[in-house]
Amino acid sequence: MFNRFLMTLTTALMASTAASAETITLRVLGQPSGSGLIAQQKEEPFFKALAEKTGLDIKVEYLPVDVAGIPDTDGLRILKSGLFDIVSIRGPQVSRDEPSVLGLDLVGLNTSFEAGRKHMDAFKGYVGGRLESQFDAKLLGVWPAGPQVIFCKPEIKGLADLSGLKVRVGDQSAANFVAKLGATGISMPFGEVQQSLSRGVVDCAITGPASANSGGWPEATTTVLPVALQLAVNGYAINLKSWEKFSPEQQEKLAAAIDELNSDIWSFSEELYEDAMRCNTGQTPCERGKPYALTEATVSEADLKTVAAAVGEVSLPVWAKQCNAVAPDCEETWKKTIGAELGL
Template sequence: MFRSLLLSACLLVPFTASAETVTLRVLGQPSGSGLIAQQKEEPFFKALAETTGLDIKVEYLPIDVAGIPDTDGLRVLKSGLFDIVSIRGPQVSRDEPSVLGLDLVGLNTGFAVGREHVDAFMPYVDSRMQSAFNAKLAGMWPAGPQVLFCKPEVAGLADLKGLKVRVGDQSAANFVGQLGATGVSMPFGEVQQSLARGVVDCAITGPASANTGGWPEATTTVLPIALQLAMNGYAINLKSLEKFSADDQKKLETALTQLSSDIWSFSEELYVDAMNCNTGKEPCERGKPYKLTEAPVSDADLKAVSAAVTEISLPIWAKQCDAVATDCAETWRQTVGAKMGL
């Protein structure tokens, strides 16, 4: 009788399985890409369990250390090889063109306007990632204004004619092509030596990344006209996200969104400091001091970059994006285009 009662009582008690620690594999920015990766991204992920209170173990690996091309970020995310990927926007735009709509050449000439445009179009890019790559886009952030570093002395954009210029994406390649230059795509880690050896004459990146990569050692001039902001971001595999409860999913997504917001502010600080460092000015607190010549930005160059959106980058990109998703360009016009008054 006692055993029967005990068995009956046990059957009435709900069985609760002990939760297992979830391992999150994170594919990060290249190890040598700069202070954003070193001082913001990597520390964030290493402390993620503690700051969120989630029962997780994080394995963080820079993409170059993993030996994975940065153009494959969305592919490895979809495959489930990594749970979270720090996507490099210009590079993955070959697989998902809508990403490039966040940062067309001439669109984001500063941080404030860049935030507005990203906020307007990011929901659409997220929907594309969910349907095409089974991933949730949790945040976007800028590496910083993308400017020109050249080995030969240049006084403006017109001097790029006939030169080979390393570019980050097709939008930039189209732009320099209109100037009579040849756009060359290559991984960040190869640029410094390519500049030194004359494989390319100029290269486009942010001042902080250039400083970290030693580009001023192989160049003479910086032309500080912002062509793009080089948008990057964080995406989570949806199957990985489903391992968490609804509340814990919100905690994880909120943490990634906050990291992205923090990097926006940090990126702006880095830009000012790195421009000082690269050109031998003070204060130079975070980088190595160099003495590049800072070419003055002319009104003609500013007009050329501003006109690039409607004349070059948007028309070409719209065809590419609509070929993948027929509502892409129209959605851009209704969101970002409306903010620009197009």
């Protein structure tokens, strides 16, 4: 089914591409159109202006993953196929195909932007090597959507109240974490969450405050518990054959431009988090989102300890087993890099 879908979409894209022999066409598969302001105000404008910014003789065709009709879980397969030249990788979603990606952002690992920068920098070289060997792709950097917090339809006061509830999660690490709390982790595309909350298909859902605001989640929930579980790592990668169409000097210009985008998103993500938390809970100033009136549950010391302990007790052991199954040196490398940072 995937191969048939690939052939159909390839034919459609080839028919729509009319570039001269000298001009390099870069087909970019972006973040979902409804996922929030990072996609709308940073990613899409950047790629649409990439030719002008770099001075390269390129034509960029940017398409959000949901508009393309491609499951965001297929990002790495799409990249390897060459159907798109650059893919905006959604880390949690593609981790089923490449578990090492999840090692950048295990539950309990990145509870702040500062920690996230340190840990992702330490391990992204290994992830990049895996993408190159397994998916014929070059990693062009990583960035966070922002702290992933918990939105619930029933009122909750802390993590203990998740017991018995159905919680939408972004990846297996989060599913394992909520299972330890007595909840059931349910995976579903972002676009389906708001309606699922409204209908009671799920009781709670995990995402960043800005994405929740863009997706209208506060309309279907009552409470937000702002305990940061992860940073929701994303990134950019380019198909190696596409990369090799450029000269070394051109590659340097392209990589430098995307480095700048990654850096810009890191800063923007932090600004968005603070503004969206104010918007979602009816506080001011609310400059970038829609105002709502969610109750903000107080994060207890017990909740902070539960999240901090999750790395050693839940997320690392389960993830290491999955990652070692496809890459025997995965856990060992993680412990020598991120593990060393943590003093493990």
